[in-house]
Amino acid sequence: MSLGTEATTGHRFALVDVNNFYVSCERVFDPRLADRPVVVLSNNDGCVVARSAEAKELGIKTGTPWFQLAPEAERMNLVARSSNYELYGDMSARVMEVIGRFGAWQEVYSIDESFLGLPAAAEPAFAATARAVREAVRRLVGVPVCVGVAPSKTLAKFANHIAKHNGHLDGVCSLGSLPAADLERLAARLPVTEVWGVGARTGEKLAGQGIQSVADLAAADPARIRKKFSVNLQRTVLELRGTACIAPIDERADAHQIMFSRSFSTPVDTVAAMADVMTVYAQAAASRLSARGLQTAVVTAFAGTSRFAAGEASNPSVSVPLPEPTDDPIAIVRAAVAGLEARLVPGVRYVRAGVVLSGLTRAGAARQGEFDLFGTPDDDGAPAAGRDAQAAANLGSLLGDVKARFGQASIGLGAGGVQVPADWSMKRQYSSPKYTTEWKDLPVAKA
């Protein structure tokens, strides 16, 4: 059994992704970064999250802490950038819009990847479309993409991998146009963990069953795989054989949870400081919630000590059910602060914390036809509880409006309204400007 490329008719899936996305975004606005080793760092300038090809050649791995690289950076001619998510988010929207022009349908899969539906056509047409996508994104946005085309999403991912690692293909690979012998050789050589959906753990387990390569997995018995592993891995086997069976991500139905979590630049070891953290993080989560028109029923607050610290680990976590679904930032902040305070171990140095909102529903959905029996009427006869809920909703959107107009630090509850950053707040020493989302950062061209 070989990979499912016998199918020569029918539609195709293209997987388009941006090469080294964060680095490529930085390079669009700073040509000095071209041809140099560049890394983009995680929040707090903690570790490497994106690398240019030159940085990969130097042997720098994803996840390498920056403090280990910094002393050698100059010698290696290495440049670091703090992550600039406003820039990447905006560039992503531009890239996705251009990609979408070329397909019958589009499924944006992540900040830098999109599936694209290509209607049935003769084989050479697929590669031609793929090249056109690559050209258009390069010309209109300025970042390089690779494109893989195949009869299923999993195979499109595989084709994309081939496009990326074989220079002579020029960033484009339609699996059906590859000579069969080449394809078999690649599938037999590539480890099974290169397959989309097969991680290190599953890879180990598969090895125990004698399944090592992509070709081995494609040849495995789907029913047996389902029994020994999961329905997901069974689908993967079918997809490798050319049967598309991974459903679209439900048109991005509403999110099931919203999380805001960060590591601190300096550990937090007092209850008062953690209360400030929770105040700020809970507001950040609440503003994402109202921006999406959702309400939450459960607020979870957590904190944690460093994985790398000696001594006892402490990972307190509380889930606080709310009396009714809400997007009221005050209620959410209160739940997070009160919930976590009770569980902190005094004197322990926490390095990260977060707030998760779950049990999400569309704002107003639960309220339809609901009548508050116990709310006491106030002056205008409306039940007080209803009025409070209305006031809370207004507050949420008011905060959002003010922030949109005057900036994130312009207004907030408690510690959230403070302009001077707390000493635990994020460190971004090497940040580039928000070229595309702030008027004051707009690049100036000189002719």
Added chain:
DNA sequence: TCTGGGGTCCTAGGACCC
């Protein structure tokens, strides 16, 4: 001294009900 953040899905197991 300094080591990311934000998600999804599946499964197993317990509680509960009929």
Added chain:
DNA sequence: TCTGGGGTCCTAGGACCC
């Protein structure tokens, strides 16, 4: 009162992805 089977719902934890 006891027993067993079958179903649903919920949650925690694992695995994976980018």
